Amino acid sequence: MLAPGSWLGCLGGGQLGRMFAHAAQALGYRVLVLDPDGDGPAAQAADDVIVADYDDIGAIAALGARVSAVTTEFENVPAQSLEQLAALVPTRPSAASVRIAQDRRLEKCFFVKNGLPVGEFAVIESEADIASIGVHLFPGILKTAALGYDGKGQARVANPVELRAAFARMNGVPCVLEALVAFEAEVSVLVARAANGDTRVWPVQENQHVGGILDLTIVPARISETCFVEAQALALRLVTALDYVGVLCVELFVTPSGGLLVNEIAPRPHNSGHYTIEACVTSQFEQQARILANAPLGDCALTQAAVMVNVLGDVWFESATPMQPAWRELLALPGAHLHLYGKAEARPARKMGHVTCTAPELEEALSLAERVKQILRIA
Ligand SMILES: Nc1ncnc2c1ncn2[C@@H]1O[C@H](COP(=O)(O)OP(=O)(O)OP(=O)(O)O)[C@@H](O)[C@H]1O
Ligand SMILES: [Mg+2]
The missing domain is CATH 3.40.50.20 (Rossmann fold)
Incomplete structure (x- = not known):
């Protein structure tokens, strides 16, 4: 160590x-x-x-x-x-792991090769690829293979005509077309793997997005026990198959029948894992440091329920003149843990900070999060 x-x-x-x-x-x-x-x-x-x-x-x-x-x-x-x-x-992680996560084509290939469940998709690298797209992929989402985040580099397409137009707007960069998944919920799982092959998995969290950006993370996710256990098992299988070293997040869709589909992976700690700072024995960031230091992995157990509210720059602009949100009022709430990232300038859609609401019971953490949203005037 x-x-x-x-x-x-x-x-x-x-x-x-x-x-x-x-x-x-x-x-x-x-x-x-x-x-x-x-x-x-x-x-x-x-x-x-x-x-x-x-x-x-x-x-x-x-x-x-x-x-x-x-x-x-x-x-x-x-x-x-x-x-x-x-x-x-x-x-840590290795260039090989990061390269796969950086390219949706390699990522999907990796999932398929390792028997991890994915939704219907097709790779689109040229105009010619569009001709062979089956109707089962519509309505779909066209995503650039590389460099997308917070829903950027994506377009919803209802038919081949819209697909052609969207692909042209992406300037012909390699893309992946995914069939739109009618998901029941979105969840994610954080998992850690040490250089000696030891693994640990955190609980499953439920994610709600607004405008393609994470808005709320609810832990534990309100899904069936079977689904919860399956999501954790899948994450563990995934990091082992990837020979991954570090902290990784798997984003998943829960289908109406209770099945799971992998959306994507992030080869690093994740926005949906910030709750681990206050609500788990070991946070995702401490685990990352432990892995770098060759220290034993820490316990990932949840110690209390948590709801994380993302604070975007939009809240600075909720009144006629841009102003600081009501931090005093927020900090007076027991169980609301404020994190601000020190960014000099607030801009709409920019991640400025987050608030993790913790409580012994999830219902309580959810009401606290509602209160936080009112105070910050998050719609
Ligand atoms: N195939 C799909 N079917 C339905 N919804 C989807 C699909 N793909 C993406 N979405 C929605 O769009 C959101 C963002 O997509 P995705 O995770 O692929 O993008 P991203 O830009 O890499 O986002 P981030 O970096 O914030 O995770 C998803 O969390 C989900 O809500
Ligand atoms: Mg994502």
């Missing part, structure tokens, strides 16, 4: 890196962040920062020389940079 005081590296400077830094520092490690923006959420919390682009070969070499292990908080870090780092220090 790395001695406390050792330096851990993090590629990426967003809120996930910030919460990773807090957790790693609590265990006594020092954190060096590489971020193109020197004053982002993670850079503010880190012990030191290298301000450089993710593909800056010199900067990557400098990072590798200064840390004992490195992780990433940003999914679109070039896989080549992770490969360059892996030659210098333990790099």
